[in-house]
Amino acid sequence: MEQIFEQIRDQQRTTWNKFSPGWKKWDELTMDFLKPMGVEIIRLLRLRNDAVVLDVASGTGEPGLSIAAGLSNGKVVLTDLAEDMLKIARENAVERGINNIETVACDVCELPFADDRFDAISCRFGFMFFPDMLMAAKEMFRVLKPGGKIATAVWSVPEKNFWITASMDAINRNMDLPAPPPGAPGMFRCAKTNVMTDLFTQAGFLNVLQEEVTGKMNCGTADVYWEMMNEIAAPVVNALSKADEPLKEKIKNEVFEAVNKRYPSGNVVIAGSALLIYGEK
Template sequence: MKPQHELIREQQKLSWDKFSPGWKKWDQFNMAFLRPMGEAIIAGLHIKSDDEVLDIAAGTGEPGLTIAALAPDGQVTGTDLSDNMLSVARSNAEAKGIKNYQTVAADVCELPFRDNYFDAISCRMGFMFFPDMDLAAKEMRRVLKPGGRIATSVWSGPELNNWVTTIMSVIQKHIEMPPPVAGAPGMFRCGKPGLMKEVFTRAGFNNIKEQEIKGSVDYKSFDQYWEIMLDVGAPIVAALSKADDETKEIIRKEVGESFRSRNADGEAKLNYASIVIYAEKTV
């Protein structure tokens, strides 16, 4: 891995470790939000009862924990950069009584597993943050058995995801932020239709398909939306740390106005859109 990619990896590990308490706090909410993408991933993997499955960027455990329940005679291994996030995943597995689930702290670009080992691989909302997406895809293919399937999801473009742009667009009005470097890890890096298909094609996968999933997420209130985003949104917190208290209050007020303008009759919903990508290793 290139030195600049190693630096990004270490920065991401520190960030996810730092924000793991927020993800634990809002785990039930976030897992409900992300469930449609997890269900689509699982449906595309055709899980059998004795499958060995790798869940990459496992976070607090899903969809790996649900997969483990579908493969009682198999094993699910959840990997993530963050030991703290995996600690939450293990606690969730214990709370659910899931015995065939284990975690391994690992970098997707250097997976510590032998060739042709897993029957299936899941990866929900991880690819856009991998420093080297091509290397990550090649590593996934390496550890997947011939005939194995992979399914992953990424966010579509910002224009379809006002659950995050509602706050980020206001922050960018008041706080000077450097423009994103082309190809650098980021929320919408993989949102261009066909981009992930190109990545998987270069890695040697076959029978690649894409599916778009759209929906809305109910935050119940603006106050809860604001609290959640500051508890789990590392880029948001990093940006706000540059502002004085007066500017922060102005931002909060304007975000609230934008949030309420998107909702009629007192609702508190925002929209999301994602792309789910399916592929096979045929040889």
């Protein structure tokens, strides 16, 4: 792996470990928001009861735990770069009485598994952050059995994801943040048409298809939304760490204004849109 990719990977491992307490705190709300994407991933994979499944970028455990709960004789290996996130996944598994899983902290670009091992692969909201997306896709292809299936989710365009743009638009209006290099990891890196379908095809996958799935972030109030974003959204937290208190307050007020304008009833239920991509080996 190139040195620049290694640096990005190490930085991301540090970031996700740092934010793991926030993800644990907001797990119920965020997993409810992302559930429709996980449900569709599971539907696309059409798993047998004895399937051995790899869940990549598992975070706090989903959709890997739900997949495992539906397998009577199968197993799910949950992987993530951040061990602290996988610790939460293990805790969630114990709480739900799910024992047909194991967790492996590893880099998706260097999966520590033999060729042709898994019947299926799930990956919900990981690809946007992989330093080398093609290498990641090729590694997934390598460990998938012939005839195996993969389904992944990435965020759609900013215009359909107010849950993050409500904060980031206010930040970008008020702060002169450096533009990321083209193709750098980021929330909407995979949103453009055919980015993921072309990537899957290039990695060797067949019968590639793409569809759109939406979810709803049920925050209830602008206060809850703001608190959550400041505890789980790395781009928001990183940007605000460079702002003084008056600027932070100005940005916060603009975010509240945008959210309350969008939801004048006071019931903040923010829609999000994702692209689901499916392929076969």
